[in-house]
Amino acid sequence: MSEEINQYLFxxxxxxxxxxxxxxxxxxPISSTAHLKVVPYLxxxxxxxxxxxxxxxxxxxxxxxxxxxxxxxxxxxxxFSSFNPSKGFKDENSRLFLYIFVASxxxxxxxxxxxxxxxxxxxxxxxxxxxxxxxSIVMALLLALSEIYGKRNKLFVDINLNDxxxxxxxxxLALFPGVSRxxxxxxxxxxxxxxxxxxxxxxFLVGIPAVSISGLVELFSLFRVLSVIDIIPIxxxxxxxxxxxxxxxxxxxxxxxxxxxLAFVYYRLAFGIFILTTL
Numbered sequence: 626m627s628e629e630i631n632q633y634l635f636x637x638x639x640x641x642x643x644x645x646x647x648x649x650x651x652x653x654p655i656s657s658t659a660h661l662k663v664v665p666y667l668x669x670x671x672x673x674x675x676x677x678x679x680x681x682x683x684x685x686x687x688x689x690x691x692x693x694x695x696x697x698x699x700x701x702x703x704x705f706s707s708f709n710p711s712k713g714f715k716d717e718n719s720r721l722f723l724y725i726f727v728a729s730x731x732x733x734x735x736x737x738x739x740x741x742x743x744x745x746x747x748x749x750x751x752x753x754x755x756x757x758x759x760x761s762i763v764m765a766l767l768l769a770l771s772e773i774y775g776k777r778n779k780l781f782v783d784i785n786l787n788d789x790x791x792x793x794x795x796x797x798l799a800l801f802p803g804v805s806r807x808x809x810x811x812x813x814x815x816x817x818x819x820x821x822x823x824x825x826x827x828x829f830l831v832g833i834p835a836v837s838i839s840g841l842v843e844l845f846s847l848f849r850v851l852s853v854i855d856i857i858p859i860x861x862x863x864x865x866x867x868x869x870x871x872x873x874x875x876x877x878x879x880x881x882x883x884x885x886x887l888a889f890v891y892y893r894l895a896f897g898i899f900i901l902t903t904l
Contacts, residue, residue, distance in 0.1 A: 637858045644681050644862035648869030651685040654808030654889045659757045675747040676843045680859050683840035684866025689829050692874050728793035728831040735797045752802050758900035760803030765893035771815035772885055779819045788817040821881045
């Protein structure tokens with residue numbers, strides 16, 4: 626009996642630890658999915674799977690809603706006010722609602738198609754360590770190019786629908802492990818000439834629908850097959866993900882106000898090379 630208790634407590638610890646990893650890496654351009662795959666591998670733990678990874682993303686989704694709660698409240702109020710013919714989608718917050726909606730369409734559509742027509746996706750080679758390593762290196766190079774060639778002269782008022790459509794299509798690539806949702810959207814925004822901190826805030830906000838829906842779908846699917854006692858470790862992971870996400874969002878925005886993203890380019894290159902050397 627004591628062995629079973631110890632094993633259960635260890636599962637809870639793993640969920641807590643991986644929740645911290647999820648939250649900290651979700652909003653940095655380094656891929657939370659890749660780290661949730663690689664970290665258990667390095668420690669010799671079993672891969673907890675796509676459902677677990679997606680479920681604990683709920684903590685990150687709640688964190689970003691909490692962090693930007695004042696702006697989100699303004700966005701929602703502006704959206705409903707925009708139905709007044711005399712106002713329309715003219716102010717910044719109502720346009721941001723439209724941008725979030727448009728940017729979310731590609732990843733939600735492609736995600737649904739994968740769910741329906743690629744049932745073995747979670748076991749495909751795309752989730753393998755070699756694929757994650759190569760993707761990490763490629764994404765590092767793309768981020769570096771966006772830093773070199775992006776003009777970074779656009780503030781929010783300068784962003785247009787074309788920029789948002791490109792960002793939404795880029796975000797859909799985050800369905801592939803190792804891409805990094807925040808990394809690819811930030812890269813797209815920088816290529817579009819958007820200033821770094823504005824690009825990061827836009828990246829965070831447009832990710833709310835995708836991260837929230839993905840997490841809820843997977844969590845509900847787990848509720849159907851797991852007992853209450855088995856769900857508790859996942860709840861622990863969601864809670865730890867929430868707090869580490871708050872820290873990561875604040876840290877990243879402050880970092881970008883004074884620095885470029887090259888530190889993350891170097892990290893992703895080193896991360897990818899390190900994985901390749903361990904295979």
